[in-house]
Amino acid sequence: MVKMGKDYYDILGIKKGASEDDIKKAYRKQALRFHPDKNKSPNAEDKFKEIAEAYDVLSDPDKKDIYDRFGEEGLKGGGAPAGGGGGGCAGPGNFSYSFQGDPHVIFSDFFGGRNPFDQFFGARNGGPDEDMDTEDPFARFGMGGGGMGGGMGGFPRSFSSGMGGMGPHSSIVKKPQDPPVVHDLWVAMEDVLSGCTKKMKISRKMLNPDGRTVRTEGKILEVQIKKGWKEGTKITFPKEGDQTPTNIPADVVFVVKDKAHRVFKREGSDIVYTAKISLRDALCGCxxxxxxxxxxxxxVSTTDIVQPGMKRRVSGEGLPYPKRPDRRGDLLVEYEVKFPERLSQSVRDTIAQVLPRS
Known part of the structure; x- marks a missing residue:
């Protein structure tokens, strides 16, 4: 059985298998219910962020597919559980998800960049209507339970079409997302051996409170490098790209690259060391x-004649396996034979007598 970790469906109050429209309706209801501007309970901010993370995963087909099969652990790079999740499904491979989004930005994007509290209920002292029903803020307008289609409970269709992307088919909701911003992340072999945290600074444009102008600011993203990660592993920070009034920010993606090592080469979870030996050692053992x-x-000892391409394997001295970090690959010792630059005639004669011609 897949160990799910966080139950994103339960967080949104829906069942597994819910449709895209059901997921949107559930997010809309829960986000409005727990928005910190309205909900003053101590855990509202944490709950609001948890709801945003659940929506970010379940509204994305690729993330949702991995979560449905492998749970939170598989989604966040922990690998598929034993047995591959049932049914012979493939594991998530090099996919790794980490929610680093701003729940307030996700909320703003969902509602078309406008404040639904101000739009429907009016503001007092800069905040939402204190008498609003947090369980279902649209109930008084006949829009309870996400009934947002065609005319929105008595409002004319022309009015509802301009309400900040509230309808599930509104063109404002479907703003285009910028293509991913991809960065190479160079990682030393020692970091792959033990795991580490990399702090990456990015610069991005951020919307000002007026929703029209932008400013430039820096942000530090913490990338957790797990033991054994292979080159090509991708770490995604959703919607951390530039913000503009007309776009959905791009995902920022870091791609692991192996930094060259002065001693070893990497072959998957194995590492290769080249030992330089003399011709005498190659023939007589070393x-x-x-x-x-x-x-x-x-x-590492050998009494055999070292043949071209010969390697000796030392078990368990390589890098951790990505999906089994408690186990390690091997150290491969390959041989490079150093031939003498010159030989005396007497040595040549001796070799000619001793070595066979074929």
Missing amino acids: TVNAPTLDGRTVT
């Missing part, structure tokens, strides 16, 4: 003290 990623050395 012992190599091979380094490890964590600063130790391991002894």
Whole structure:
């Protein structure tokens, strides 16, 4: 059975299998109910953010598909649970999701950049109507339970079409999202061995409170590099791109790149060390003290003649497996034979007598 972690469906008050329209209606109701401008309970802000995260996942087909199959752990890069989630489904691969969005921006985007409290109920001292029913703020207009279609409970259709994208088919709701902003994230092999946190500073445009003008500000995004992550792993920060009055901000995506190492090469979860040996050692056998990623050395001996391309494997001295970070790949010792630059005639004669011609 898939361990779900957070139950995004329960957070929105819907059942698994809910339609896209049901998800929108549920978000609309819950977000208005727990918006901190209206709901003064101590946990309203946390609940409001949790609702935004649930909507961000369930409204995106790709994220929703991974969550439905692998739960929160699989969605956030923990890998598929044992058994692959049932039914032979493939795991989430290199996908990793981390909710770093601003729930207030998501709320503003959903309502077309306008404040629904001010629009419907009027403001007093800069806040929403204190007598509004937080359970269903649209009930007094005959719009309870998300009945937002055609005329919106007695309002003329021309009025409802301009109400900040409130209708599920409104063109304002379907503002285009900017394409993802992709950055390379160079990671050292030692960081892949132990895991780490990278702090990445981005610069982006932010809407001012007037909803029309923008300012430029910096933000630090914390990227959790997990043990064993492979090159090409993507970490997505939803809607952290530029804000404008007419767009949905782009997702900011970091793509893991392997930083070149001075000693090792990487082959998946294995690492390769090249040992330089003499021709004599290649023919007569040798012992190599091979380094490890964590600063130790391991002894690798061979009595065989070293053939071209020959490697020796040291189990468990490589990098962690991405989906099984408690286990590690291997250290591969490959040999590079150093040939002498010159030989005396007597040595040549001796070799000619000792070595077979074929």
